[in-house]
Amino acid sequence: MLSESKNESQLEELTEKPALAGKILVVDDDRNLVELVKMKLKSANYEVTTVLQAEKAKEAVKSDAFDLAIVDLRLTNQDGLSLMEEIHAIRPEMPVIILTGHGSIESAVEAIKRGAYSYLTKPFDPREVLMQIARALENHTLAKENQRLKKLLQDRFGFANIITKSEKMQLILETVSRIAGTESTVFIHGESGTGKELIAKAVHLASERKDKPFVAINCAALPETLLESELFGHEKGSFTGAVRSTKGLFSQAHEGTIFLDEIGDMPLSIQVKLLRVIEERQFYPIGSETPVRVNVRIIVATNKDLENEVKQGRFREDLFYRIHVIPIRLPPLRERQGDIPYLAEYFLKRHCERMKKNIKGFTPEAMKKLMLHDWPGNVRELENTIEYAVVMAQQDVITEELVLQTKAPSDGVTPEAGLLRNVLLHDAPSKSLKEARAEFEKAYLIGLLERSGGSAAQAAQIAGKYRADFYDLLKKHNIKIADFKKPK
Numbered sequence: 001m002l003s004e005s006k007n008e009s010q011l012e013e014l015t016e017k018p019a020l021a022g023k024i025l026v027v028d029d030d031r032n033l034v035e036l037v038k039m040k041l042k043s044a045n046y047e048v049t050t051v052l053q054a055e056k057a058k059e060a061v062k063s064d065a066f067d068l069a070i071v072d073l074r075l076t077n078q079d080g081l082s083l084m085e086e087i088h089a090i091r092p093e094m095p096v097i098i099l100t101g102h103g104s105i106e107s108a109v110e111a112i113k114r115g116a117y118s119y120l121t122k123p124f125d126p127r128e129v130l131m132q133i134a135r136a137l138e139n140h141t142l143a144k145e146n147q148r149l150k151k152l153l154q155d156r157f158g159f160a161n162i163i164t165k166s167e168k169m170q171l172i173l174e175t176v177s178r179i180a181g182t183e184s185t186v187f188i189h190g191e192s193g194t195g196k197e198l199i200a201k202a203v204h205l206a207s208e209r210k211d212k213p214f215v216a217i218n219c220a221a222l223p224e225t226l227l228e229s230e231l232f233g234h235e236k237g238s239f240t241g242a243v244r245s246t247k248g249l250f251s252q253a254h255e256g257t258i259f260l261d262e263i264g265d266m267p268l269s270i271q272v273k274l275l276r277v278i279e280e281r282q283f284y285p286i287g288s289e290t291p292v293r294v295n296v297r298i299i300v301a302t303n304k305d306l307e308n309e310v311k312q313g314r315f316r317e318d319l320f321y322r323i324h325v326i327p328i329r330l331p332p333l334r335e336r337q338g339d340i341p342y343l344a345e346y347f348l349k350r351h352c353e354r355m356k357k358n359i360k361g362f363t364p365e366a367m368k369k370l371m372l373h374d375w376p377g378n379v380r381e382l383e384n385t386i387e388y389a390v391v392m393a394q395q396d397v398i399t400e401e402l403v404l405q406t407k408a409p410s411d412g413v414t415p416e417a418g419l420l421r422n423v424l425l426h427d428a429p430s431k432s433l434k435e436a437r438a439e440f441e442k443a444y445l446i447g448l449l450e451r452s453g454g455s456a457a458q459a460a461q462i463a464g465k466y467r468a469d470f471y472d473l474l475k476k477h478n479i480k481i482a483d484f485k486k487p488k
Contacts, residue, residue, distance in 0.1 A: 022067030022137050026050045027057040027083065028099065029076045033122075037070065040126050046133070054078040061090045068117075068136055070129075073100035073107065081114050088115055093143065095136040099124070142177065166336035172199065172328060179326050180206035185278065187323050188301040190330030192466050193380030196301035197261060199328060204257040209297060212256030215249045220265035220468040221456075228270050229286055238287025248285060250277060250294050257297045262468050263323065264304035264315060271316045278322045298323070333375040333382065340371055343379060347386040348398065359393055365400040373404055384464055442477040446484075454484035 024046050028034045034050040041048045049064070051057045054075050061069070069087060073080040084096045095117035100107065111119050117136045120129060164170065179186065180203050188196045197216060204214045222230060225239070233248030250258060260266070266274065277283045282293045300323045309315035333340065344362065352359050362370070366389075375381055389402040445459075452458040460470035474481065 022133075023047045023065065024049070024133065025057065025060055025064075025066045025069040027052075027054070027069065027075070027080075028072040029053070030072070033072075037129075040129070041133075044130055054083045057083060058086055058090070061087050061094075066091070066094060067140065068133060069094060069096045070099055070133075071096055073098050073111070081111060081116075084111075084116060085114060093140065095140050097132055097136065164336070164339050165342060166331070166339050168331045168336060169339070172330065173202075175326075175328060176202050177206060179203065181208065182326075183297055185297075185323050185325040186299040187325065187327045188299065188330065189303070189306075189327065190301070191303050191332045191376075191378055192469060193378030194330040194332060195379055196330060197259060199330065200257070200259040200261075200299045200301065203299060204259075204297070207257070207297070209256050213253050214257050214259065215253035216259040216261060217249055218261045218468050220262040220471055224267040224269065227267070228273070231270065232273065232283050233285040233292075235285055235287035238285075245285075248283075250283060250296060251292060253296045254294050255296070257299060260298065260300045262302055262304075263300040264302040264306055264309055265468070268314070268316065271319050275316065275319045275322060278319075333378045337371060340382065341367060343382055344370055344386055347383045348390065351387050351390040355390055357390060357393070358396060359390060359398060360396050362398045362403075363400060366398050366403050369400055369403050380466065438477075441473070442479070445473060445477060445479055449479070449481065449484040452484075454481050456481055 024041055026034050026037050026041075026048060028037075028050075029052050031052060034052065038048045038050050049060055049066070051060055054077055057069075057071070060066075069084075071080045071084055071087070075083065080098055080100070084098065087094065087096060096115070098111040098116045098119050099122065100119075101122035107119075117139075118132050120132060176199060186200070186203055188199055190196050200216070201214060204210060217227075217230060219227060229239075229246065229248065231248050231250055233246050233251055236245045260274075273283060277294070278298060281295065282291045284291055306315050306320050306324070310317045310320050333343075344367070348359060348361070351357075370382070370385070377384070385403055386398075389398045392402050393399075444463075448459040448462055449456075452462065456467060456470060456474075460467045463470060465473070
């Protein structure tokens with residue numbers, strides 16, 4: 001118990017309120033002590049309930065939602081550790097601090113082993129009590145936020161990564177929960193198909209901006225002139241075809257979050273303008289002399305090594321350091337192979353429900369094949385593989401033959417297969433394999449664009465490619481989408 005001679009001086013020390021406040025239950029059979037603790041905690045902006053008996057404590061926990069309990073180790077009718085365990089049976093997540101005047105290393109270790117957050121001995125320093133409470137509540141809040149974030153992701157997106165067993169992904173989710181409440185720029189790096197946009201949405205939805213817009217754009221999907229207009233807007237008549245003034249995506253994302261995917265493909269001229277937005281939170285729409293101010297959180301993502309891009313002169317160094325504030329690296333699927341069975345089962349269930357098929361699972365051989373594959377397309381490639389298997393399956397299990405197919409079905413020749421045959425058989429003697437592949441790839445892309453009427457989205461979907469990757473292929477072969485647009 002606190003010594004009476006120190007009471008007044010210690011009370012004066014508790015004038016500064018901690019950053020965290022909460023609802024606290026104090027259990028001790030010493031009436032003077034509980035009243036003193038109650039007075040000190042209330043002066044520190046905590047709501048306090050005190051009880052003198054274990055039974056009353058259990059009733060209080062059942063009827064009210066406390067953030068933390070302080071329990072004396074030696075109560076009249078029950079020891080504090082057994083009471084703590086009964087409290088945890090009612091509210092498993094609530095931290096408990098054990099308080100005793102009979103301190104020993106053995107009882108401290110026992111208390112922690114049985115689930116206590118921490119351990120304090122009497123007479124105690126009131127500042128130490130407040131510090132322990134603040135730490136316990138902070139950890140408790142973080143744990144609840146992690147749980148909320150996981151449920152949020154699962155409910156909003158139904159994305160399989162959330163059921164990951166990978167320690168790397170668990171750490172990423174923890175990072176997301178820690179940074180969501182800040183305004184700092186987030187830099188997400190990862191290969192195509194690892195879920196960069198999912199993590200960006202998670203940051204947004206776990207933040208105070210969650211009810212405001214989340215606006216995403218792929219910087220590799222548009223040519224330079226269109227990208228600038230999309231991002232910053234334009235005034236009527238500012239260029240040919242600008243028949244009306246248009247708000248850009250930065251304006252649309254005001255008070256919310258803007259996600260710049262594949263920022264490594266952003267042209268240098270637009271990088272300059274983006275740097276201004278980050279530094280000043282304002283920009284000029286094309287053709288306007290009036291600046292537009294915006295309040296946005298910026299999240300960027302790339303699959304490129306931007307430090308190398310800086311060295312090669314393809315990315316501004318000052319912009320790199322502006323966006324590389326909170327880096328998150330998403331591991332490729334090959335670095336978390338243990339997740340493959342869980343992801344595969346999830347995608348199987350999802351596509352079976354969508355296609356109204358009843359497939360029970362995978363044969364051991366099929367699962368082995370999935371586990372041994374390198375997955376250059378990561379989770380997106382895995383989902384496409386499972387979707388194909390579900391479409392083609394005629395039994396109630398996915399067999400080895402249905403996963404990771406590399407050949408078209410033998411009962412028909414697709415136009416693309418015909419192109420390949422012409423290239424590889426008709427002209428094969430006069431071409432190297434590399435030349436033949438390149439020629440087929442170009443012919444294949446042209447065929448897709450002709451069939452889709454110049455729709456890049458439709459052509460990329462048919463090809464099974466992420467749109468940014470599809471644009472890279474078009475650029476590689478100097479193919480212009482405009483040449484295939486159908487006249488209106």
